[in-house]
Amino acid sequence: MSQATQRHDDTDEETLIEVRNLEKYYGDDGMFSPPPVKAVDGVDLDIKRGETFGLVGESGSGKSTLGRTLLRLEQATSGTVSFDGTDITTLEGSDLKRWRRNAQIVFQDPESSLNDRMTVGEIVREPLDAHDKGTERERRKRVMDLLSRVGLREEHYYRYPHQFSGGQRQRVGIARALALEPEFVVLDEPVSALDVSVQAKIITLLEDLQEEFDLTYLFIAHDLSVVRHICDRVAVMYLGKIMEVGETEELYEDPVNPYTKSLLSAIPRPDPTDESERTTLPGTPPSPRDPPQGCQFSTRCPAKIRPEGFEEVSEETWDAIERFREIVRERTRVELGTVDRVKRRAGLFSKYDDIDEAVKDLFDGVERPPVVDDHLTYAVEQVKAGHPQDARERLHEAFGSVCDRERPAHHQVGDRGRESYCHRHREEYDDVESAIRR
Amino acid sequence: MEEPTSRFDEDSTLRSRLEADPEPALRWAAVMAALALVQIGSLLGGLLSILDAAVVGVTAIFDVLFGLVGLTGASAAVVDVQSALSGAVTTARDAAEGLPTLLSRETIPNQGHLASADGPWVDTFLGLEPALAWAVRVLLIVGYSLFTFYWLFRGWLVFRAHYRQADWTPTDDMIDRLRDHRWGQFGIFVLALFLIMALFGPALGPTTVSQNIVSPYSHEVTYFNADAGAVETVAAGDANFNSKSKGAGDQNVGPMTYDNFNRFHPFGTLPNGRDLFTFMMGGARITLIVAGLAIGLSALIAGGLAMVSAFYGGNIDLTLLTTADGIVSVPRLLLLIMISAIFANHWLAGVLDGGFLLALIFAFTGWPFLWRAVRGPALQVAQEEWVDAAESFGQPPRTIMRKHMFPYITGYLLVYASMSTGGIIVGLAALSFLGNGLGITPPTPAWGRAVSLGQSYVSGPSWHISFIPGAMIVVLVTGLNALGDGIRDAIDPESAGGDDDEAAAGGGA
Numbered sequence: 001m002s003q004a005t006q007r008h009d010d011t012d013e014e015t016l017i018e019v020r021n022l023e024k025y026y027g028d029d030g031m032f033s034p035p036p037v038k039a040v041d042g043v044d045l046d047i048k049r050g051e052t053f054g055l056v057g058e059s060g061s062g063k064s065t066l067g068r069t070l071l072r073l074e075q076a077t078s079g080t081v082s083f084d085g086t087d088i089t090t091l092e093g094s095d096l097k098r099w100r101r102n103a104q105i106v107f108q109d110p111e112s113s114l115n116d117r118m119t120v121g122e123i124v125r126e127p128l129d130a131h132d133k134g135t136e137r138e139r140r141k142r143v144m145d146l147l148s149r150v151g152l153r154e155e156h157y158y159r160y161p162h163q164f165s166g167g168q169r170q171r172v173g174i175a176r177a178l179a180l181e182p183e184f185v186v187l188d189e190p191v192s193a194l195d196v197s198v199q200a201k202i203i204t205l206l207e208d209l210q211e212e213f214d215l216t217y218l219f220i221a222h223d224l225s226v227v228r229h230i231c232d233r234v235a236v237m238y239l240g241k242i243m244e245v246g247e248t249e250e251l252y253e254d255p256v257n258p259y260t261k262s263l264l265s266a267i268p269r270p271d272p273t274d275e276s277e278r279t280t281l282p283g284t285p286p287s288p289r290d291p292p293q294g295c296q297f298s299t300r301c302p303a304k305i306r307p308e309g310f311e312e313v314s315e316e317t318w319d320a321i322e323r324f325r326e327i328v329r330e331r332t333r334v335e336l337g338t339v340d341r342v343k344r345r346a347g348l349f350s351k352y353d354d355i356d357e358a359v360k361d362l363f364d365g366v367e368r369p370p371v372v373d374d375h376l377t378y379a380v381e382q383v384k385a386g387h388p389q390d391a392r393e394r395l396h397e398a399f400g401s402v403c404d405r406e407r408p409a410h411h412q413v414g415d416r417g418r419e420s421y422c423h424r425h426r427e428e429y430d431d432v433e434s435a436i437r438r
Numbered sequence: 439m440e441e442p443t444s445r446f447d448e449d450s451t452l453r454s455r456l457e458a459d460p461e462p463a464l465r466w467a468a469v470m471a472a473l474a475l476v477q478i479g480s481l482l483g484g485l486l487s488i489l490d491a492a493v494v495g496v497t498a499i500f501d502v503l504f505g506l507v508g509l510t511g512a513s514a515a516v517v518d519v520q521s522a523l524s525g526a527v528t529t530a531r532d533a534a535e536g537l538p539t540l541l542s543r544e545t546i547p548n549q550g551h552l553a554s555a556d557g558p559w560v561d562t563f564l565g566l567e568p569a570l571a572w573a574v575r576v577l578l579i580v581g582y583s584l585f586t587f588y589w590l591f592r593g594w595l596v597f598r599a600h601y602r603q604a605d606w607t608p609t610d611d612m613i614d615r616l617r618d619h620r621w622g623q624f625g626i627f628v629l630a631l632f633l634i635m636a637l638f639g640p641a642l643g644p645t646t647v648s649q650n651i652v653s654p655y656s657h658e659v660t661y662f663n664a665d666a667g668a669v670e671t672v673a674a675g676d677a678n679f680n681s682k683s684k685g686a687g688d689q690n691v692g693p694m695t696y697d698n699f700n701r702f703h704p705f706g707t708l709p710n711g712r713d714l715f716t717f718m719m720g721g722a723r724i725t726l727i728v729a730g731l732a733i734g735l736s737a738l739i740a741g742g743l744a745m746v747s748a749f750y751g752g753n754i755d756l757t758l759l760t761t762a763d764g765i766v767s768v769p770r771l772l773l774l775i776m777i778s779a780i781f782a783n784h785w786l787a788g789v790l791d792g793g794f795l796l797a798l799i800f801a802f803t804g805w806p807f808l809w810r811a812v813r814g815p816a817l818q819v820a821q822e823e824w825v826d827a828a829e830s831f832g833q834p835p836r837t838i839m840r841k842h843m844f845p846y847i848t849g850y851l852l853v854y855a856s857m858s859t860g861g862i863i864v865g866l867a868a869l870s871f872l873g874n875g876l877g878i879t880p881p882t883p884a885w886g887r888a889v890s891l892g893q894s895y896v897s898g899p900s901w902h903i904s905f906i907p908g909a910m911i912v913v914l915v916t917g918l919n920a921l922g923d924g925i926r927d928a929i930d931p932e933s934a935g936g937d938d939d940e941a942a943a944g945g946g947a
């Protein structure tokens with residue numbers, strides 16, 4: 001990131017955390033288990049000392065898992081996380097315990113993050129006890145100190161979490177995270193469970209504490225506006241992959257990745273006269289067990305590249321085709337029972353006859369030019385015969401573009417360390433903006 | 439929120455708080471001391487009995503372990519240590535029991551005899567008739583004990599009101615809810631009654647186990663012989679022989695009657711002429727010790743394994759599941775019979791008259807049920823973020839389980855433990871009912887044996903032999919269930935609340 005060195009605010013200091021090709025898969029032990037969920041699917045990140053790094057994404061994007069893997073609350077499937085030069089994915093025993101002091105977490109849900117059978121004092125003191133910091137008396141003093149730093153009073157020491165409001169409980173959680181004087185704190189949606197009125201106060205507190213203790217934050221959120229307010233840099237995550245990363249203002253002002261664009265346009269804009277088009281996110285994310293083979297976003301992307309030979313096909317038709325493919329994909333995820341399999345053999349399979357209905361809906365008033373019609377007819381037949389997998393493959397063959405087939409690379413955009421994960425940054429394709437406007 | 443700063447001081451200790459305001463504590467302690475002093479002899483005796491049992495239990499476990507790994511020498515040494523320690527404790531206990539005790543058979547005797555055909559009574563308390571003397575003693579002991587239980591609870595209230603630093607804890611709510619729970623209180627009351635029977639059994643009976651049941655021929659009974667018109671003496675065994683309840687009109691000593699030897703029988707006599715009430719009190723002690731040991735061990739195993747299951751999940755959980763299913767699939771009674779047969783001549787079968795072995799068997803066959811019951815709650819608490827938090831600052835798994843999971847499953851453990859204790863008590867009675875070397879070794883009293891002895895007289899005048907023990911078992915089991923209900927409602931006022939938590943814990947990416 002040589003370009004970034006020209007800048008001179010505190011965010012371009014040395015790198016504190018360097019994540020390389022990190023993967024976290026769930027549930028792949030056992031021969032007969034279904035394919036693993038790729039919660040984090042090859043992530044590279046650099047978090048600089050002293051910055052607030054935002055990580056946004058819809059639920060299920062893997063952002064929390066990424067945060068937890070950085071803290072060794074989850075064991076990475078592969079890849080490295082180097083913290084100040086040490087690869088922490090392989091730390092064990094007392095080394096791991098010693099390292100843990102450097103990295104702490106504040107959780108989303110203040111109800112669940114505090115053990116409500118312990119007093120607030122015991123909760124905040126527990127990390128100190130676990131690491132044998134100082135004498136009994138010193139620990140108490142330190143807890144009192146922490147409580148007042150986060151805006152609580154000393155006499156709260158002997159109260160139980162039940163006696164506090166959500167915002168106060170979150171303050172307790174913050175005090176606990178700071179007890180061991182960590183360098184790095186993961187803030188896992190720290191305000192999204194709180195009332196709006198309280199959110200701002202907690203954010204301000206977090207900013208003050210960062211200043212005071214030179215903290216590095218990883219701020220995980222699904223609320224884009226909060227991130228814009230507090231973060232220096234942001235990464236946008238989708239299905240286990242970082243789609244775009246860059247400096248906050250720049251990324252918000254001028255998103256270059258189709259996913260980021262869609263996500264940002266989903267925020268209600270304060271100015272109704274803003275004429276930039278609202279890109280809507282059609283559909284739901286695909287199952288993480290069965291992610292697209294090419295770009296993760298290809299099933300929903302408004303800027304998806306069309307394959308050669310279909311330039312003449314109208315926008316509506318193409319839309320209908322993409323949605324039809326979605327339906328077929330859904331079908332392939334359904335496991336057939338024995339009875340259905342027997343029926344399929346005997347040619348009596350009728351479970352999927354409703355596909356006709358769906359096709360009629362989709363292509364209602366939409367022309368089906370000959371270039372597409374054959375493939376569609378074949379696919380419908382296959383689905384009805386109980387072979388949606390064949391249909392899916394045929395459609396992939398026929399209508400699949402580079403977005404369906406190949407994983408994009410992370411392309412450098414601009415000169416401030418911005419990266420975007422999309423084929424459209426390659427020379428041969430139109431850029432994202434014009435593709436969406438089409 | 440009231441302002442608690444007056445009580446707040448970061449460095450204050452319990453002692454300094456006591457010194458600052460000693461009055462409530464002193465008032466409580468004075469009463470407590472008086473209560474203890476009155477019963478000092480039996481109190482110490484009781485404590486030493488428990489100590490004795492503990493010594494036997496702990497050494498037995500070591501002995502079994504050494505035996506398993508083949509260290510016969512070490513195992514023999516353990517037995518030596520055991521008998522030495524146990525001997526010392528027994529001596530101390532005998533000494534302690536020699537101390538004066540107010541509510542004892544010596545101060546309020548009920549065993550006396552008529553001086554002539556129409557009185558007066560000799561040797562009884564204030565010359566009252568034995569039934570009355572006995573009733574006075576029983577009432578005093580029960581009253582005393584219940585009051586003592588209450589006063590202990592009162593001690594906690596005093597601590598809570600005056601000396602605790604937190605003005606509120608989650609336990610307060612549970613206790614307060616239990617205070618409004620009549621059915622649960624019924625359970626506590628029943629359990630307290632049976633505990634009293636077990637603790638003060640020797641003082642409650644109209645006679646004692648050793649006089650009347652274990653060695654009746656070394657004790658004598660003085661009575662007024664109506665036929666001869668004179669006061670005579672006879673061995674208790676002979677007196678028993680002539681006080682049998684065998685269902686016939688002339689061979690029956692029913693509840694609340696005297697036999698021909700001026701002896702009062704609150705529950706009547708057994709077919710062999712022994713006093714049923716004394717028998718039941720002796721049975722209460724062994725039943726509660728065995729059931730308590732068994733359920734305690736079960737709960738310990740089940741709780742520990744449930745947390746391991748929930749914390750590690752995956753293959754460990756699966757292994758436990760298989761093991762538990764395996765144990766459950768063997769019929770319990772069959773297993774009990776088999777193991778009893780195998781160990782029939784082992785010295786272990788002699789500890790607590792066979793009760794210790796039974797407790798072990800019940801514990802090792804019973805934990806899977808408890809484990810299944812608390813695995814759910816354990817899984818739920820393992821999902822809580824505070825567990826992750828503890829992990830994130832490097833708390834070792836053991837500490838996490840103890841500090842962050844155990845407090846949440848103890849409640850459930852208590853609920854299910856109190857409910858399954860009923861099963862153990864019934865099982866124990868069933869074994870003794872079957873007899874043939876199963877269950878508690880005779881002549882030590884066991885409830886099941888009483889039921890069994892009386893079963894052929896159920897429909898005659900000697901109905902009491904089976905009915906009273908049976909009814910007592912029913913009452914105790916019902917009481918334990920009530921207690922379980924009470925605790926459940928206390929820890930979980932509306933079970934609906936738990937579902938929300940689960941949904942919240944399951945959500946989030």
Ligand code: SF4
Binds near residue numbers: 305422423
């Ligand atoms: S690679 Fe294709 S599908 Fe993926 S974001 Fe870019 S245009 Fe959309």
